[in-house]
Amino acid sequence: MPTYDEVVETVVxxxxxxxxELSDDVIQALRRAYEVEENEIAKMNLEAILKNVEIAKxxxxxxxxxxxxxxxxxxxxxxxxxxFDLVEAIKEGVVRATKEVPLRPNAVxxxxxxxxxxxxxxxxxxxxxxxxxxxxxxxxxxxxxxxxENCSALKMMLPSEVDKIKRFVVEVVKNAGGKPCPPIFVxxxxxxxxxxxxxxxxxxxxxxxxxxxxFELEILNAVNELGIGAMGLGGKITALAVLIEYGxxxxxxxxxxxxxxxxxxxxxxxxxx
Amino acid sequence: MEIxxxxxxxxxxxxxVGNIVYISGEMITAxxxxxxxxxxxxxxxxxxxxxxxxxVIYHCGPLVQxxxxxxxxxxxxxxxSARMNRATKELLNYVDSIVIVGKGxxxxxxxxxxxxxxxxxxxxxxxxxxxxIKRVKDVHWLDLGMPEAVWVFEVExxxxxxxxxxxxxxxxxxxxxxxxxxxxxxxxxxL
Numbered sequence: 001m002p003t004y005d006e007v008v009e010t011v012v013x014x015x016x017x018x019x020x021e022l023s024d025d026v027i028q029a030l031r032r033a034y035e036v037e038e039n040e041i042a043k044m045n046l047e048a049i050l051k052n053v054e055i056a057k058x059x060x061x062x063x064x065x066x067x068x069x070x071x072x073x074x075x076x077x078x079x080x081x082x083x084f085d086l087v088e089a090i091k092e093g094v095v096r097a098t099k100e101v102p103l104r105p106n107a108v109x110x111x112x113x114x115x116x117x118x119x120x121x122x123x124x125x126x127x128x129x130x131x132x133x134x135x136x137x138x139x140x141x142x143x144x145x146x147x148x149e150n151c152s153a154l155k156m157m158l159p160s161e162v163d164k165i166k167r168f169v170v171e172v173v174k175n176a177g178g179k180p181c182p183p184i185f186v187x188x189x190x191x192x193x194x195x196x197x198x199x200x201x202x203x204x205x206x207x208x209x210x211x212x213x214x215f216e217l218e219i220l221n222a223v224n225e226l227g228i229g230a231m232g233l234g235g236k237i238t239a240l241a242v243l244i245e246y247g248x249x250x251x252x253x254x255x256x257x258x259x260x261x262x263x264x265x266x267x268x269x270x271x272x273x
Numbered sequence: 274m275e276i277x278x279x280x281x282x283x284x285x286x287x288x289x290v291g292n293i294v295y296i297s298g299e300m301i302t303a304x305x306x307x308x309x310x311x312x313x314x315x316x317x318x319x320x321x322x323x324x325x326x327x328x329v330i331y332h333c334g335p336l337v338q339x340x341x342x343x344x345x346x347x348x349x350x351x352x353x354s355a356r357m358n359r360a361t362k363e364l365l366n367y368v369d370s371i372v373i374v375g376k377g378x379x380x381x382x383x384x385x386x387x388x389x390x391x392x393x394x395x396x397x398x399x400x401x402x403x404x405x406i407k408r409v410k411d412v413h414w415l416d417l418g419m420p421e422a423v424w425v426f427e428v429e430x431x432x433x434x435x436x437x438x439x440x441x442x443x444x445x446x447x448x449x450x451x452x453x454x455x456x457x458x459x460x461x462x463x464l
Contacts, residue, residue, distance in 0.1 A: 048401055049397065049398060051398075052399070055400040055404070056348075061403070062348045062400070063399060064350055064399045065348040065349050066397075103336070104419060115418035147377070166464045167464055170460055170461070174453055178378050180353075181397045222463075222464060226457060228453055231396055232446060232449060233393060233437065262397055
């Protein structure tokens with residue numbers, strides 16, 4: 001059975017990993033973008049990104065100074081019985097990671113804007129728990145920067161507007177322009193509820209970015225016809241993936257959320273037994 | 274080309290959109306809160322701890338670590354410049370010249386005309402940027418929090434930066450935006 005200390009340690013290690021190295025699927029997508037891009041300025045930016053990723057990994061330093069907000073996904077096996085406060089353990093992990101990785105203190109009070117200095121606060125870290133089969137505890141961290149999060153959008157569409165979903169996604173990317181540090185990853189949640197579709201959009205970003213179905217590829221191609229390019233200075237690659245998750249929704253509604261992720265699609269997972 | 278601070282009006286006028294530059298000398302970081310406080314100081318006639326006039330303003334909230342001999346920069350890429358659109362337009366009334374380094378672009382091509390340039394550095398390239406930051410010379414307004422404080426960096430060949438808005442009213446972002454809007458219309462027709 002996992003212990004409190006193991007969870008704390010794991011959370012620190014996961015942040016260290018997520019902040020300093022990208023997963024293979026993300027690196028592959030970035031390299032491919034560099035190869036196919038023809039715009040010189042965009043290519044130069046992609047080269048800087050790839051170089052930056054290498055330096056961060058070699059020196060074990062955060063690839064981006066915006067080390068993000070701590071978002072944590074927990075998959076808790078139903079057969080597992082924990083005798084400690086999981087939330088407290090994750091919080092302690094975030095506080096320690098802030099010092100040890102280190103992470104930039106990003107969490108502030110929404111009104112006074114006072115910085116807590118350790119990345120925890122009201123509902124922070126954001127912890128999502130799903131109960132799953134088995135006896136394992138899977139922890140995934142997803143530090144997410146504000147540049148891309150700020151460009152995300154949610155729309156309560158009408159049930160008659162199913163054919164307008166693609167347009168909405170492309171429009172959100174268009175409005176974001178160069179602000180979210182393209183080339184981006186586009187997480188989409190379709191269905192569920194107001195809050196549920198936003199969560200689905202975020203979870204979509206955890207998927208392998210090179211594994212898209214036909215519908216997702218169709219939207220990706222449309223997005224890339226916009227010509228925003230790396231860093232918004234023009235080019236053929238604006239997005240590297242469009243990833244969609246679905247939920248059943250009320251017969252009278254069609255919630256759609258688009259969660260934008262910058263090129264630094266940082267996430268890391270570990271399984272405790 | 275390499276530009277050395279303080280950057281003269283002559284050099285600023287020579288820079289054209291699409292040029293690639295490297296900066297050596299001094300850069301000061303400023304984000305939302307620093308801009309707001311600087312404007313407050315300027316308007317009330319209070320002296321700034323460091324002048325924004327003729328400065329290289331870097332839109333950056335660095336990740337720094339306190340070490341025995343001072344501060345160590347861990348990661349320091351640019352932040353989204355568009356958040357500073359309004360404050361920058363106001364600030365431009367009070368400065369003779371300015372060089373802005375950021376990412377994502379700004380909506381200041383009119384206001385910056387004849388006064389300054391906007392240079393785009395690769396967003397998120399925090400580890401790469403650190404290679405060019407030689408030391409932290411000073412820090413002001415730390416009460417605003419680490420990301421929002423004004424950090425004074427000594428840099429050597431910081432770049433590559435792209436001149437994205439020049440002092441002659443040209444903006445790469447405006448050009449791209451026009452094309453993107455046209456492309457969007459065509460895409461929507463097909464969808």
